Amino acid sequence: MQARYIVLCVLALSLGACSKFVDLSPISDATTENAYQSASDAEAALIGAYDAFQQEYYVWDNINFTDVVSDNYYAGGDNPEIFQMDLLTYTPVNSRLFNAWSQLYTGIARVNIILEKVPGITDPKLDVNNRKEQILGEAFFLRAYHYYQLVKTFGGVPLVLEPATSSDPGETNKPRATDAEVYAQIIKDLEFALTRLPDTYSDDASVNKARATKGAVNALLAKVYAQKSDRDYNKVLEYCNAVTSSPAGYQLINYNFLFDGNHYNNDESIMEIQYTGGAEANYGPQLLLPPSVSGDTWRKFVTPSQDLVKAFDSEKDVIRKNASILFENVSWTDEYWAIGGGSVPFAYKWKSANGWASTNRQYLFRLGDIILLKAEALNALGRTPEAATELNKVRARVNLPGTTATTKDAMQLAIEKERRLELAQEGQRWDDLRRYNRAETVMNGLNEIDLRNNQRVDYKMTKEKELMPIPQQERDRNKQLSQNQGYN
Structure with missing residues (x-):
């Protein structure tokens, strides 16, 4: 799919204060030196990198991998591989795993080309408003975001940080890095991006919510420090506070407006995929x-x-x-x-199908999520009354009374439930259950009845199933890849 992300003229093509927008065709697989000579080339390459958000993983497989595998949703439909997700019987030959792996690494490959080529472009237009450094910051954010999806899904994965220069398996086939090494690289990329990205690009929300900003970087850093095994809730709190106090002015809005299809790019949104219809529609x-x-x-x-x-x-x-x-x-x-x-x-968080060409979208980050993550951090740090204050902000906007939780343990469960209700169908539940070390307890404690035989479903959840298996097709190609524990 050809991306046509709207690019602000002052950032891409002009030395003036132009407020119009232009459509650029993406460079996604450039292989020659002369493909990266101008500011327009750099912008087109960046658009090609953002286009990864329109691949199937980001359309809805991220929901299958986080909501359907959890206690939130059943598979529905008629796809045997999604039934595996629902019943926690996924295997290394499930093609959706390989598709996700491939799409995420394709996104990373596009970014790696930008990081190699753009520093060498001498077009003076890239000096305007420090645009070259912004492009690099956006690229580093995108790479970090894709690696975050990979590491929380599969655990340690190969770190590919440069464009491939040959098809020699000796160069292209890399062993898995540890999950700690992947998280360290994600943090490194995000710290680079944070110093180069603005809070906003202009007064136009369709630009500010479409592209990586300081708000998006801080939101992802908060999630990364919460999700990695050696989590650091002081860091989580630091980056959540950076979001809530951002000059971008994020604020909670009417909950119904978030999902009615008429209020995208709103004040609560930090970053969202810009489905605009036509060739850029959401199926x-x-x-x-x-x-x-x-x-x-x-x-x-x-x-x-x-x-x-x-x-x-x-x-x-x-x-x-x-x-x-x-x-x-x-x-x-x-x-x-x-x-x-x-x-x-x-x-029903998407409201319009429009014949496979919907403009409904997913939020990559929104403030309600970050406020609840802040509450989680405060509670983990022993600041439970302050956690209640944050939790109650989210409850109040949907006309619910304040939490009755007063102890640290009770507050953690209250926050977990609040996140479930606030963020259903937004690709968060499995991450939350894993982070709270409750996936086994919750899944094995479910009382879901299959009406065809009136038998309780036994999910046989184990610690090993918290991670998906490394796709067998990728292991067949790359003999250096080890399999996750619990899978053949």
């Missing part, structure tokens, strides 16, 4: 939305679980439930909700 909503919205009659994917619906109801969380889930009568059998047809819930 994901067509896969999830019910017949009344999609116009289809086939069974849809990513079905909200009985346990998720009960979690909303237990809190009397009407606003977020209605923004996240839509019930509708269907003719097909759903093994958890209705045999032979009946009322079935649908994932």
Whole structure:
């Protein structure tokens, strides 16, 4: 897919204060020196790098890998490989794993070309407003973001930091780095980006929310320091505070506005994928939305679980439930909700399918997530009353009373549940369960009944299943790749 990210004229092409926008075609696989000679070449290469966000992993497989594998959603649909995600029976030959691996490394390869080529471009237009350094900062952010997806999904992965110069397996096949080494590289890339990126590029939110900014870097740093095994909650708090106090002015908005399709690039958004329709549309909503919205009659994917619906109801969380889930009568059998047809819930944070060409989108980062991560950090640091203050900001905006949790342990569970309800269908749940060391307890404690046989589903969750297996197709190509424990 050709990316056509809107690029601010003052940043890309002009010496003046131009506020118009231009479309540039991406350079995604340049192989010759003369492909990187001008400012326009650099901008086109960067657009090609951002285009990775329109690959299937970022369209909806990130939801399969984080929400469907968790207690939030069933697979729905009819894809055996997604059923494996749902039932925690995924194997190294699951092609969705290889596709995700390949797409993420393709994104990294595009960035590596930018980091090699752009420093040598002498076009004076890149000196305007320090644009060359900004491009490099954006590129380092993108590489860090892709590696973050890889390391939290697979654990340690090969660190590829330069463009390949030959097809010789001796050069291209690298062993796995440790997860600590991958996280260290992510942090290094983000620290480089933080010193080169602005809080905002202009007064236009469609630019500020589309591109890497200081806010996006600080948000990712907070997540990285929380997610890595030797987590540092002082650092998490530092970077969360940098987001909440940003000159960009992020603030919580009406929860319904986040997902109604009419208020994207809002004040709560830190960064989001800019689906604008046409060639730059999102096909994901067509896969999830019910017949009344999609116009289809086939069974849809990513079905909200009985346990998720009960979690909303237990809190009397009407606003977020209605923004996240839509019930509708269907003719097909759903093994958890209705045999032979009946009322079935649908994932509803996307509202419009538009014939496979939706402008609905995912948030890469938004403030509600960061406020709850800040609450988590404060609680972990023994500052539980302050954690309650942050948690209650998120609850108050959906008309819920303040938390009743007063102890550190109770507060952690309250924050975990709040994140579940706040961020359902946003690709966070599996990361949260792993971070809290609760994946086994939660998954093995579920009471999900398969209505076809009236038997409780046994997820047989183990510590090893917290990570996905390294794709066998990649291991066949690269004999230096070891497999994750628990997989053949």
